[in-house]
Amino acid sequence: MAQLIDGKAIAAQVRAEVKADVERLKAERGLVPGLAVVRVGEDPASKVYVTGKKKAAGEVGFNSWEHHRDASITQDELLALVRQLNEDPAVHGILVQLPLPKHIDAELVISTVKPEKDVDGFHPISAGNLSLGRPGLRPCTPFGVMRLLKEAGCNPAGKRAVVVGRSNIVGKPMALMLLQADATVTICHRKSDLPREVGMADILVVAVGVAELVKGEWIKPGAVVIDVGMNRKADGKLVGDVEFQAASERASAITPVPGGVGPMTIAMLMRNTFIAATGGV
Amino acid sequence: MAQLIDGKAIAAQVRAEVKADVERLKAERGLVPGLAVVRVGEDPASKVYVTGKKKAAGEVGFNSWEHHRDASITQDELLALVRQLNEDPAVHGILVQLPLPKHIDAELVISTVKPEKDVDGFHPISAGNLSLGRPGLRPCTPFGVMRLLKEAGCNPAGKRAVVVGRSNIVGKPMALMLLQADATVTICHRKSDLPREVGMADILVVAVGVAELVKGEWIKPGAVVIDVGMNRKADGKLVGDVEFQAASERASAITPVPGGVGPMTIAMLMRNTFIAATGGV
Numbered sequence: 001m002a003q004l005i006d007g008k009a010i011a012a013q014v015r016a017e018v019k020a021d022v023e024r025l026k027a028e029r030g031l032v033p034g035l036a037v038v039r040v041g042e043d044p045a046s047k048v049y050v051t052g053k054k055k056a057a058g059e060v061g062f063n064s065w066e067h068h069r070d071a072s073i074t075q076d077e078l079l080a081l082v083r084q085l086n087e088d089p090a091v092h093g094i095l096v097q098l099p100l101p102k103h104i105d106a107e108l109v110i111s112t113v114k115p116e117k118d119v120d121g122f123h124p125i126s127a128g129n130l131s132l133g134r135p136g137l138r139p140c141t142p143f144g145v146m147r148l149l150k151e152a153g154c155n156p157a158g159k160r161a162v163v164v165g166r167s168n169i170v171g172k173p174m175a176l177m178l179l180q181a182d183a184t185v186t187i188c189h190r191k192s193d194l195p196r197e198v199g200m201a202d203i204l205v206v207a208v209g210v211a212e213l214v215k216g217e218w219i220k221p222g223a224v225v226i227d228v229g230m231n232r233k234a235d236g237k238l239v240g241d242v243e244f245q246a247a248s249e250r251a252s253a254i255t256p257v258p259g260g261v262g263p264m265t266i267a268m269l270m271r272n273t274f275i276a277a278t279g280g281v
Numbered sequence: 282m283a284q285l286i287d288g289k290a291i292a293a294q295v296r297a298e299v300k301a302d303v304e305r306l307k308a309e310r311g312l313v314p315g316l317a318v319v320r321v322g323e324d325p326a327s328k329v330y331v332t333g334k335k336k337a338a339g340e341v342g343f344n345s346w347e348h349h350r351d352a353s354i355t356q357d358e359l360l361a362l363v364r365q366l367n368e369d370p371a372v373h374g375i376l377v378q379l380p381l382p383k384h385i386d387a388e389l390v391i392s393t394v395k396p397e398k399d400v401d402g403f404h405p406i407s408a409g410n411l412s413l414g415r416p417g418l419r420p421c422t423p424f425g426v427m428r429l430l431k432e433a434g435c436n437p438a439g440k441r442a443v444v445v446g447r448s449n450i451v452g453k454p455m456a457l458m459l460l461q462a463d464a465t466v467t468i469c470h471r472k473s474d475l476p477r478e479v480g481m482a483d484i485l486v487v488a489v490g491v492a493e494l495v496k497g498e499w500i501k502p503g504a505v506v507i508d509v510g511m512n513r514k515a516d517g518k519l520v521g522d523v524e525f526q527a528a529s530e531r532a533s534a535i536t537p538v539p540g541g542v543g544p545m546t547i548a549m550l551m552r553n554t555f556i557a558a559t560g561g562v
Contacts, residue, residue: 123409124406124409125406125409127408127412128409128412130412131409131411131453131454131457132405132449134388134405157472158472166460168414172412172457173412176412179453179468179470184467184469184470184474185467185468187456187460187465187467191438191463192439192465
């Protein structure tokens with residue numbers, strides 16, 4: 001049976017590291033990192049996520065502020081808020097919780113965040129810095145996956161990594177990070193021959209949002225499997241994008257769902273905010 | 282034997298298309314696209330490239346200017362020149378010919394070019410726009426490869442594309458463009474098992490700069506082979522990164538060296554400058 005990659009424990013460790021770094025920063029430079037979270041409307045999931053981020057920020061010793069606005073806010077008003085946060089020296093990280101209402105151009109809002117404060121790593125300059133191998137803020141979820149691989153003792157160099165899914169927030173940055181870590185990287189999507197591609201993966205990262213799309217029997221024996229998915233089945237059970245039980249019988253290591261990648265995203269947001277506060281990218 | 286993909290003829294066609302577009306632009310809007318080329322020092326290859334670019338610009342009906350500076354120019358002076366070109370309304374495209382002297386931070390110079398005038402597609406915002414699938418100016422060489430594939434009747438959707446080389450100017454943008462065209466994309470480099478990876482490529486793009494690194498016998502029968510390399514052997518002969526003769530016996534289509542990818546780079550620079558002048562990305 002595969003080793004379980006305990007994202008909950010590793011995320012707690014990352015947060016403890018950030019907390020220790022913040023204490024040192026306060027002591028040595030009198031600087032307290034600040035995270036501003038912008039939430040628009042009453043999306044229940046967004047409310048849960050933002051609450052979690054604020055709580056985590058408080059626990060590591062950051063200042064944090066939630067700017068909640070009604071769904072009727074105009075695009076110009078929202079852009080003005082972002083610009084105000086851009087100029088606020090107490091704010092080192094700005095996170096605009098997605099999705100935004102349809103009358104607002106989310107790409108424009110994200111592009112308006114100062115790249116140095118783009119702790120989500122979604123700004124075009126952040127994406128460009130990653131693609132070009134330059135320093136910069138990285139999207140939290142793939143950044144967290146790299147940490148999980150490290151903790152699982154898995155060095156991507158020279159391995160075949162297969163990323164299923166090509167989203168801007170997980171699949172593409174994940175592929176670029178694995179490439180930078182010297183893996184041979186394949187990116188798959190709905191037009192790919194998934195059983196074949198999955199079967200060649202020493203490292204498999206799946207981020208598509210389809211319950212148990214990847215069958216256990218496809219997995220290469222000994223592979224390290226990272227399941228970014230989180231789907232609720234008809235019976236209410238939470239499952240990933242990979243058939244967990246069957247995959248566990250072939251993989252050497254695997255992330256559970258929940259408790260795998262999920263907790264890492266907030267932990268890496270804390271790390272990114274610290275990096276933004278110290279200019280240490 | 283493989284069909285030859287005639288880059289010289291296709292590049293001539295692209296340039297004729299741009300020329301016709303420029304004539305229409307002049308007639309309808311009185312607008313003449315302008316390309317400013319910055320060259321520093323006396324690198325002989327740079328001189329040849331810049332001469333070729335100016336000549337092509339003239340032939341398609343652009344205004345073009347060469348700003349040649351001595352190798353002793355300071356970084357601040359060069360940045361000031363770039364900023365002046367950024368502000369010049371007659372200049373729609375700015376190309377800083379690389380390499381730059383060692384005392385100058387080339388990344389900083391490239392990042393100083395206005396993204397809207399970044400006709401080389403090397404600015405972090407251009408790289409980010411490509412990675413995120415947003416409109417923007419694309420690096421000329423992979424942009425040209427996409428046109429070669431189209432002219433060869435090769436639609437990447439659903440095919441396995443393998444890119445050998447992960448440079449910022451060819452390999453990585455190439456992989457992202459093929460991904461956007463719905464190929465399943467693998468990126469290889471010096472730590473990859475090249476014979477194996479090459480053998481699985483329906484579309485193979487090689488851009489590493491090592492003479493005949495890819496052996497003909499590795500090629501999958503029927504593959505489309507794009508050779509970005511251009512290397513001079515000890516006997517003075519120009520060869521690509523692929524063993525041309527042996528590869529031709531297995532591939533369904535292949536680019537020659539010279540006369541394949543090479544001529545496309547300048548042609549797509551012309552297209553990019555037209556796009557920059559019309560805001561039509």
